[in-house]
Amino acid sequence: IIITSSLSQSNHEQFCDAGTKIPSSKLLIKGGTVVNAHHQQIADVYVEDSIIVAVNSNIRVGDDVTIIDAAGKYVMPGGIDPHSHLDFDVVFTTTVDDFFSGQAAALAGGTTMHIDFVIPLNGSLTAGFEDYQKKAKKSCMDYGFHMVITKWDETVSREMELIVKEKGINSFKFFMAYKEALMINDELLLEGFKKCKSLGALAMVHAENGDAVYEGQKKMIELGITGPEGHALSRPAVLEGEATARAIRLADFVNTPLYVVHVMSIEAMEEIAKARKSGQRVIGEPIASGLALDESWLWHPDFETAAKYVMSPPIRKRGHDKALQAALSTGILQLVGTDHCAFNSTQKARGIDDFRKIPNGVNGIEERMHLVWDTMVESGQISVTDYVRLTSTECARIFNIYPRKGAILPGSDADIIILNPNSSFEISAKSHHSRLDTNVYEGRRGKGKIEVTIAGGRVVWENNELKVARGTGRYIKMAPFSYVFDGLEKKDAIYLNSLEAPVNRSKNNSSKISDF
Numbered sequence: 001i002i003i004t005s006s007l008s009q010s011n012h013e014q015f016c017d018a019g020t021k022i023p024s025s026k027l028l029i030k031g032g033t034v035v036n037a038h039h040q041q042i043a044d045v046y047v048e049d050s051i052i053v054a055v056n057s058n059i060r061v062g063d064d065v066t067i068i069d070a071a072g073k074y075v076m077p078g079g080i081d082p083h084s085h086l087d088f089d090v091v092f093t094t095t096v097d098d099f100f101s102g103q104a105a106a107l108a109g110g111t112t113m114h115i116d117f118v119i120p121l122n123g124s125l126t127a128g129f130e131d132y133q134k135k136a137k138k139s140c141m142d143y144g145f146h147m148v149i150t151k152w153d154e155t156v157s158r159e160m161e162l163i164v165k166e167k168g169i170n171s172f173k174f175f176m177a178y179k180e181a182l183m184i185n186d187e188l189l190l191e192g193f194k195k196c197k198s199l200g201a202l203a204m205v206h207a208e209n210g211d212a213v214y215e216g217q218k219k220m221i222e223l224g225i226t227g228p229e230g231h232a233l234s235r236p237a238v239l240e241g242e243a244t245a246r247a248i249r250l251a252d253f254v255n256t257p258l259y260v261v262h263v264m265s266i267e268a269m270e271e272i273a274k275a276r277k278s279g280q281r282v283i284g285e286p287i288a289s290g291l292a293l294d295e296s297w298l299w300h301p302d303f304e305t306a307a308k309y310v311m312s313p314p315i316r317k318r319g320h321d322k323a324l325q326a327a328l329s330t331g332i333l334q335l336v337g338t339d340h341c342a343f344n345s346t347q348k349a350r351g352i353d354d355f356r357k358i359p360n361g362v363n364g365i366e367e368r369m370h371l372v373w374d375t376m377v378e379s380g381q382i383s384v385t386d387y388v389r390l391t392s393t394e395c396a397r398i399f400n401i402y403p404r405k406g407a408i409l410p411g412s413d414a415d416i417i418i419l420n421p422n423s424s425f426e427i428s429a430k431s432h433h434s435r436l437d438t439n440v441y442e443g444r445r446g447k448g449k450i451e452v453t454i455a456g457g458r459v460v461w462e463n464n465e466l467k468v469a470r471g472t473g474r475y476i477k478m479a480p481f482s483y484v485f486d487g488l489e490k491k492d493a494i495y496l497n498s499l500e501a502p503v504n505r506s507k508n509n510s511s512k513i514s515d516f
């Protein structure tokens with residue numbers, strides 16, 4: 001009852017139809033195939049006051065309950081996007097999607113939670129956190145935060161502890177690229193990894209060699225290559241592979257788990273595969289654009305078209321997309337994000353004479369669930385249960401909010417989607433819900449359509465209509481020491497034990513060495 005009352009407030013946005021009947025807070029989703037990461041079954045799902053109360057066959061209810069027929073359709077946990085940038089300030093501008101429009105777009109595409117990156121404010125993590133708390137007040141869906149680390153000193157180290165223990169953040173991102181802006185060096189990376197480990201927080205890296213990228217960019221400009229294709233040419237996959245390998249080695253040295261964000265290339269993916277084969281705890285996150293696009297757009301003769309594909313690391317040549325899909329389907333990579341970071345064509349036009357000035361980022365928060373379904377399930381590469389794992393459950397487990405999120409189980413939050421496998425989707429800037437004037441997936445069609453999104457127990461997307469209200473999204477605190485840390489202390493103890501027997505160097509021994 002409380003949850004729906006906000007729909008009648010005056011500050012609701014353009015998406016919500018005036019005069020809509022206030023929906024019941026009790027819902028019964030009838031006869032669908034309920035899919036969790038571990039199991040699927042035909043069942044009814046009963047929701048009361050934003051929580052899933054029962055999953056069972058033939059649940060009978062009173063007439064105060066709204067019934068949604070899901071026969072022949074999949075009933076799945078809402079998507080969780082581990083990687084977005086809403087209301088993100090870059091030097092000269094801000095992304096067009098804020099915490100309201102980006103989340104509204106997400107809900108229309110079946111995503112019911114996202115984790116955004118807090119940027120420190122004037123070097124302060126706490127100030128950055130408070131800044132993002134303000135930005136997120138207008139939220140219409142649940143969200144969590146990662147924190148970016150851009151410098152190192154005693155204050156940052158102490159603030160990291162506060163952020164984890166009091167603010168509900170359990171991951172920190174380090175940028176190995178963006179020289180003269182966010183980039184950090186290996187010394188900071190090591191300090192950061194050690195601190196993450198002690199706090200049970202997950203270290204995340206943007207893995208590109210920023211010094212080499214800087215050189216590559218200068219070289220392209222000297223060669224007179226100033227267009228968007230220069231972006232791809234200046235930061236080739238070898239630089240992503242190098243940084244991924246370096247971050248993995250340093251995380252191994254510290255013995256802490258590592259999460260590699262936006263894995264865009266075979267080179268980076270192979271480093272993750274190698275590390276995982278050797279038993280290292282490395283998580284790889286491909287994103288929608290890396291799985292579904294290739295770099296050829298960057299050579300498009302129309303600047304506006306080409307510029308919308310500029311993001312870092314760059315979208316790679318055809319072949320990388322297929323390899324990343326295969327890696328996802330075989331467990332080398334673990335979950336799918338978007339890196340949604342929306343700049344419109346006016347903002348992108350800043351780099352018309354110099355690709356280095358094109359703001360980096362592509363859309364995806366609204367498209368991810370459909371693209372993964374079409375690319376991975378419809379092509380026969382993964383099962384429907386895998387789909388739930390890769391788009392929702394694994395994210396919830398890694399960031400320690402399972403089974404509140406990422407599952408259709410009694411007691412879980414009622415974040416639910418209904419997907420019709422016999423219907424189809426079509427993507428266009430004309431019909432999407434982001435504030436972008438463009439879409440990198442313009443014209444793309446595919447099978448599978450998310451017909452209903454339920455967030456926090458409310459039907460927010462149905463009959464191609466959004467009913468969202470500002471201020472209804474909640475901040476989801478995430479506790480440290482998720483399952484990726486389980487048993488890590490035992491590995492440390494075994495290593496320390498192995499050091500305890502000192503080498504015995506008697507006089508006799510040293511004379512032997514001189515013989516040698």
Ligand code: URP
Binds near residue numbers: 085311341361
């Ligand atoms: O181009 C990108 N990826 N922009 C967003 C910032 C980042 O590196 O994730």
Ligand code: ZN
Binds near residue numbers: 012014018
């Ligand atoms: Zn309205």
Ligand code: ZN
Binds near residue numbers: 206261262312313
């Ligand atoms: Zn990044």
Ligand code: ZN
Binds near residue numbers: 083084085339341
């Ligand atoms: Zn990003």
